[in-house]
Amino acid sequence: xxxxxxxxxxxxxxxxxxxxxxxxxxxxxxxxxxxxxxxxxxxxxxxxxxxxxxxxxxxxxxxxxxxxxxxxxxxxxxxxxxxxxxxxxxxxxxxxxxxxxxxxxxxxxxxxxxx
Amino acid sequence: xxxxxxxxxxxxxxxxxxxxxxxxxxxxxxxxxxxxxxxxxxxxxxxxxxxxxxxxxxxxxxxxxxxxxxxxxxxxxxxxxxxxxxxxxxxxxxxxxxxxxxxxxxxxxxxxx
Numbered sequence: 280x281x282x283x284x285x286x287x288x289x290x291x292x293x294x295x296x297x298x299x300x301x302x303x304x305x306x307x308x309x310x311x312x313x314x315x316x317x318x319x320x321x322x323x324x325x326x327x328x329x330x331x332x333x334x335x336x337x338x339x340x341x342x343x344x345x346x347x348x349x350x351x352x353x354x355x356x357x358x359x360x361x362x363x364x365x366x367x368x369x370x371x372x373x374x375x376x377x378x379x380x381x382x383x384x385x386x387x388x389x390x391x392x393x394x
Numbered sequence: 395x396x397x398x399x400x401x402x403x404x405x406x407x408x409x410x411x412x413x414x415x416x417x418x419x420x421x422x423x424x425x426x427x428x429x430x431x432x433x434x435x436x437x438x439x440x441x442x443x444x445x446x447x448x449x450x451x452x453x454x455x456x457x458x459x460x461x462x463x464x465x466x467x468x469x470x471x472x473x474x475x476x477x478x479x480x481x482x483x484x485x486x487x488x489x490x491x492x493x494x495x496x497x498x499x500x501x502x503x504x505x506x507x
Binding site: 315317318321322323324325326329352368370374379380382383384386387 | 425427429434435436437438439442449450452467482484488491494495496497498499502503
């Protein structure tokens with residue numbers, strides 16, 4: 280069974296600095312998707328970034344980028360120029376290409392941004 | 395013009411009651427999901443429907459019964475509520491295909507007293 284692990288329960292970063300959140304996963308599949316979702320105190324789940332496993336190029340969305348290491352089964356999220364609004368819980372998620380399409384989530388990392 | 399909406403956002407009820415949570419999406423997606431987020435913030439899939447057909451039914455007590463009247467709606471009915479059912483329930487939707495990213499509703503916080 281696939282699993283997703285986020286080993287950092289909490290992280291903090293100074294405003295305007297860069298922070299990296301870690302995620303590792305376990306799967307025997309070769310084609311799958313990986314996601315980072317943000318959950319602010321409002322509890323809304325917001326998609327931050329998506330990576331398709333067959334693409335070697337790391338995904339980037341403005342200040343958010345990933346370091347996707349397929350062989351190591353690692354998918355870290357880098358937030359550059361951190362802003363106060365980035366403070367939230369961040370979830371790494373995995374989805375394979377089966378018809379079920381279910382997301383398997385990590386435990387989450389709470390990010391604190393200090394002014 | 396909310397993409398995925400849920401009602402109610404908060405639900406407080408007594409043990410043993412029956413309650414429903416409704417979900418609607420206006421994204422034209424063909425797949426909808428229910429996830430449960432427990433008190434430790436862990437998120438887990440409960441059910442999924444594709445074109446009104448049940449395709450995922452995780453090990454959820456049969457007190458939970460999803461119903462999909464059409465592709466845009468997926469409701470969750472819970473019978474004989476228990477204390478352990480207290481959680482946040484999220485509805486999500488996606489369009490099946492290669493890039494079927496799931497979009498989430500605002501969540502329903504269920505508190506069972």
